Amino acid sequence: MYTISEVGQMLEISTHALRYYEKEEIITPERDAQGNRRYTDSHLKWLEFVKKLRETQMPIEQIKKYTQLFKEGDHTSIDRLNLLEDHRRTIEIQIETLKTTEAMLDKKITSYKQHLSTVNLSKS
Known part of the structure; x- marks a missing residue:
């Protein structure tokens, strides 16, 4: 499981964009007991795909x-x-x-x- 900051760094996506994708229901991260976003490897693969779609307009x-x-x-x-x-x-x-x-x-x-x-x- 990864934090929003870790995902942002790994995929070179801003945390603002990650929150926006969540707001737009493009991704739904899991939440830990404190309510912090947690991303799985499956989330990362999906976000890589989304990033490529965005890069291609x-x-x-x-x-x-x-x-x-x-x-x-x-x-x-x-x-x-x-x-x-x-x-x-x-x-x-x-x-x-x-x-x-x-x-x-x-x-x-x-x-x-x-x-x-x-x-x-x-x-x-």
């Missing part, structure tokens, strides 16, 4: 929807699959956008380097 509302579907049980498997496939398509678009942006930047950087080498040669 999945909106909190979609994560909440996925979480709720998961809690409802196996009969929601198709809905969960569809939600994840939709998000994967979004990621594929992001990747393509990043690749084309990278190519444009590479051209621009090459252009500047060529220009600067020409300017530096003429000053010599």
Whole structure:
């Protein structure tokens, strides 16, 4: 079992975010006798997944929807699959956008380097 601080450090997630995820019912940590949050290895795996979804720009509302579907049980498997496939398509678009942006930047950087080498040669 881990404390909220330990989980935050291990996963590089702020304790504020962890409390927010709890408030939004994305995660439900256990509580000890004093009422302190306690996280299991299963919680950590779930939070790693949530963190990746957030890093890939999945909106909190979609994560909440996925979480709720998961809690409802196996009969929601198709809905969960569809939600994840939709998000994967979004990621594929992001990747393509990043690749084309990278190519444009590479051209621009090459252009500047060529220009600067020409300017530096003429000053010599």
